[in-house]
Amino acid sequence: MTWFTRRLRRLAPQLAALAIILGIISLIAPGFLTISVQNGRLYGSLIDILVRAAPVALLTVGMTLVIATRGIDLSIGAVIAICGAVAATLITDGYPLPVVIAVSLGVGIVCGLWNGILVAVLDIQPIIATLILMVAGRGIAQLITEGVILTFNDDTFAALGSGALAGIPIPIYLWVGTALIIGLLMRRTALGFLIEATGINRRAASLAGVRARFLLFSAYAISGLCAAIAGMIVTADIRGADANNAGLWLELDAILAVVVGGTSLNGGRFSITASLIGALIIQSINTGILVSGFPPEFNLIIKAGIIIVVLTLQSPAIITLFGFIKASRRSDKLNHGTKEATR
Amino acid sequence: MIHARNLPFVTTLAIFIIAYGLCVLQFPNMLSTRVIGNLLTDNAFLGIAAVGMTFVILSGGIDLSVGSVIAFTSVFVAVMVGSFGVHPLTAFLAALVISTLFGCLMGAMIRYLMIPPFVVTLAGMFLARGAAYLVSTQSVPITHEFIDTMLGFYIRFPGGGRLTLLAMVMLIVFAVGIVVASRTRFGANVYAIGGNLQSAELMGVPVGATTIRIYALSGFLSGLAGIVYTLYTSSGYSLATVGVELDAIAAVVIGGTLLTGGVGLVAGTFIGILLQGLIQTYIVFDGTLSSWWTKIVIGILLFVFIVLQRTIIWYSDRRLAERQLKEV
Numbered sequence: 001m002t003w004f005t006r007r008l009r010r011l012a013p014q015l016a017a018l019a020i021i022l023g024i025i026s027l028i029a030p031g032f033l034t035i036s037v038q039n040g041r042l043y044g045s046l047i048d049i050l051v052r053a054a055p056v057a058l059l060t061v062g063m064t065l066v067i068a069t070r071g072i073d074l075s076i077g078a079v080i081a082i083c084g085a086v087a088a089t090l091i092t093d094g095y096p097l098p099v100v101i102a103v104s105l106g107v108g109i110v111c112g113l114w115n116g117i118l119v120a121v122l123d124i125q126p127i128i129a130t131l132i133l134m135v136a137g138r139g140i141a142q143l144i145t146e147g148v149i150l151t152f153n154d155d156t157f158a159a160l161g162s163g164a165l166a167g168i169p170i171p172i173y174l175w176v177g178t179a180l181i182i183g184l185l186m187r188r189t190a191l192g193f194l195i196e197a198t199g200i201n202r203r204a205a206s207l208a209g210v211r212a213r214f215l216l217f218s219a220y221a222i223s224g225l226c227a228a229i230a231g232m233i234v235t236a237d238i239r240g241a242d243a244n245n246a247g248l249w250l251e252l253d254a255i256l257a258v259v260v261g262g263t264s265l266n267g268g269r270f271s272i273t274a275s276l277i278g279a280l281i282i283q284s285i286n287t288g289i290l291v292s293g294f295p296p297e298f299n300l301i302i303k304a305g306i307i308i309v310v311l312t313l314q315s316p317a318i319i320t321l322f323g324f325i326k327a328s329r330r331s332d333k334l335n336h337g338t339k340e341a342t343r
Numbered sequence: 344m345i346h347a348r349n350l351p352f353v354t355t356l357a358i359f360i361i362a363y364g365l366c367v368l369q370f371p372n373m374l375s376t377r378v379i380g381n382l383l384t385d386n387a388f389l390g391i392a393a394v395g396m397t398f399v400i401l402s403g404g405i406d407l408s409v410g411s412v413i414a415f416t417s418v419f420v421a422v423m424v425g426s427f428g429v430h431p432l433t434a435f436l437a438a439l440v441i442s443t444l445f446g447c448l449m450g451a452m453i454r455y456l457m458i459p460p461f462v463v464t465l466a467g468m469f470l471a472r473g474a475a476y477l478v479s480t481q482s483v484p485i486t487h488e489f490i491d492t493m494l495g496f497y498i499r500f501p502g503g504g505r506l507t508l509l510a511m512v513m514l515i516v517f518a519v520g521i522v523v524a525s526r527t528r529f530g531a532n533v534y535a536i537g538g539n540l541q542s543a544e545l546m547g548v549p550v551g552a553t554t555i556r557i558y559a560l561s562g563f564l565s566g567l568a569g570i571v572y573t574l575y576t577s578s579g580y581s582l583a584t585v586g587v588e589l590d591a592i593a594a595v596v597i598g599g600t601l602l603t604g605g606v607g608l609v610a611g612t613f614i615g616i617l618l619q620g621l622i623q624t625y626i627v628f629d630g631t632l633s634s635w636w637t638k639i640v641i642g643i644l645l646f647v648f649i650v651l652q653r654t655i656i657w658y659s660d661r662r663l664a665e666r667q668l669k670e671v
Contacts, residue, residue, distance in 0.1 A: 072461070118649075122650065124650075125603060127405070127602065128602045128645075128649055129649070131589070131592065131593075131596075132645045132646050134589070135641055135642045135645060136641070136642020136643070136645075139635040139637070142633070142635035147633055243635075252407075252468075255461075255462070255465070256462075256465065259462055265459050265462065297476040297477055297480055298473075298476075298477070299473070300469050300472050300476060301470065301474060301476070301477060303469055304466055304467075304469035304473050305470075307466050307469065308466050311456075311458055311462060312458075315456035315458045316456075316457040317455060317456045317457045318456065
């Protein structure tokens with residue numbers, strides 16, 4: 001039971017924020033919370049949030065691990081474009097689906113390993129190391145698609161983005177499944193613990209026998225892998241690879257999701273669940289603004305406003321202030337108590 | 344003897360001269376003053392924004408809001424002049440005040456709420472872009488006698504090239520930037536904060552005021568870049584200049600400034616801008632290459648310079664260690 005309450009306390013701010021945002025939207029837009037079944041598939045705004053959140057949620061899983069190692073991965077938006085382009089090219093060339101998926105995932109891992117080499121072997125600051133692929137990646141994707149938006153007509157591959165299994169859309173299975181596998185891998189083995197150690201102090205961790213270099217490599221590789229899955233979902237959803245716009249700025253949304261989820265950009269303790277709730281918060285804001293009937297011009301400014309409020313409430317300065325107030329109150333009580341006792 | 348710290352700058356300069364030489368060998372026309380004049384004009388807004396970015400990066404921070412602030416300024420000016428009939432100078436002044444205050448606010452959040460610059464300016468990027476959408480989602484054309492006279496003002500080079508007003512503004516900003524970075528107390532403070540925040544604070548550098556000023560300067564220069572962009576395209580569009588901050592960061596890094604802060608030159612950023620402009624010009628001259636090669640080449644250049652910087656730091660660290668070992 002203590003384990004459960006501790007988890008709940010960790011996730012409480014994020015869950016509260018999500019509940020408040022969903023509550024406000026359902027007040028503005030009646031019918032927001034209704035879920036209906038049509039043609040054997042679930043429909044409704046809530047389902048829509050879960051489906052639309054798939055790319056960001058997948059990126060968030062990888063980004064959480066990278067940020068826990070005290071890194072950051074700016075390249076995943078570009079990796080989405082590259083993997084999407086690879087998948088679309090292979091599909092149009094008539095390769096079977098398993099080959100397409102395997103090659104796309106492989107390309108994502110290679111992109112992640114490239115970042116890993118720069119960060120772990122050459123010791124380059126993560127933000128710059130991944131900037132290289134962020135800048136060059138869309139150019140590479142353009143090279144693969146030869147400068148056009150590559151469209152295809154393959155219903156089995158398109159199902160990855162728009163299909164449904166047992167009434168639940170496939171993208172939901174993909175992101176929940178990936179998050180579960182990676183989450184269990186991190187928390188049921190010592191991997192997550194070792195990644196936290198590396199993030200807090202890489203040198204100390206290395207001296208204590210942690211293979212920090214290997215862990216950095218695997219964090220970036222997982223990030224690349226998640227981006228590859230997201231890339232296939234995005235490509236399958238629009239039945240085409242758009243090298244310029246696929247996954248554009250999604251890395252920023254993923255970073256925000258991790259920060260909103262309460263994982264520090266300085267590395268160390270991480271929670272994939274909290275980050276995923278962060279991703280759902282961001283997607284709820286996006287979908288909520290749409291269904292609330294605000295003019296689309298307001299989208300970004302409302303999103304920015306909410307994010308600034310959340311960030312301010314979570315900022316170290318405010319937390320220190322709260323801690324200070326709490327501590328002074330407790331010492332007041334303590335002083336009071338001793339006075340009573342002496343009397 | 345070149346100081347190891349200046350080696351990235353010297354390398355950038357050498358690469359630029361060699362690259363330009365190779366381009367001229369292939370296309371002799373690229374030596375004309377016309378090409379040089381156009382190169383300066385086309386990259387004027389990017390150059391101005393990159394000067395602000397240089398100061399931010401020298402202090403160990405980063406500013407992701409640049410492109411959005413440029414877009415906001417251009418839409419704001421276009422709507423003020425086009426729809427409300429305000430005199431361009433008044434509109435410029437208002438835009439600069441807004442963008443500077445915006446920068447101040449981000450600086451204050453970074454300093455007093457202790458949120459990392461990356462996250463604060465990311466939120467700032469969404470906010471500025473959102474504000475631009477609020478002003479107008481259309482592409483707003485801008486026509487005014489005063490703006491026509493401004494655009495008509497240029498110095499003619501021998502050979503037909505023109506040094507336009509926009510290029511002049513960029514050159515002046517670079518000149519002032521170089522002086523401020525190397526010859527003023529503010530510049531010294533920026534280097535000190537970037538070198539080591541804690542040491543700077545203990546030495547009595549006014550960290551709070553300097554941080555706010557750095558982001559205010561970046562906001563101001565982004566606003567100025569926005570005005571130049573408005574004049575350059577004669578319109579304002581809220582979807583324009585997406586990702587300009589990345590080009591600016593790339594120019595700063597290629598120019599030899601360390602992204603960890605504390606080391607770098609404003610003049611290096613100028614060469615970085617020229618190098619990016621040169622790649623684009625070459626692609627235009629060649630005619631068969633697609634524009635996405637620009638991005639790939641910039642990515643390769645970034646990689647080369649980062650590895651070079653890494654090697655220099657590693658080398659100078661080892662020399663320092665050897666010297667200490669000898670003393671022992």
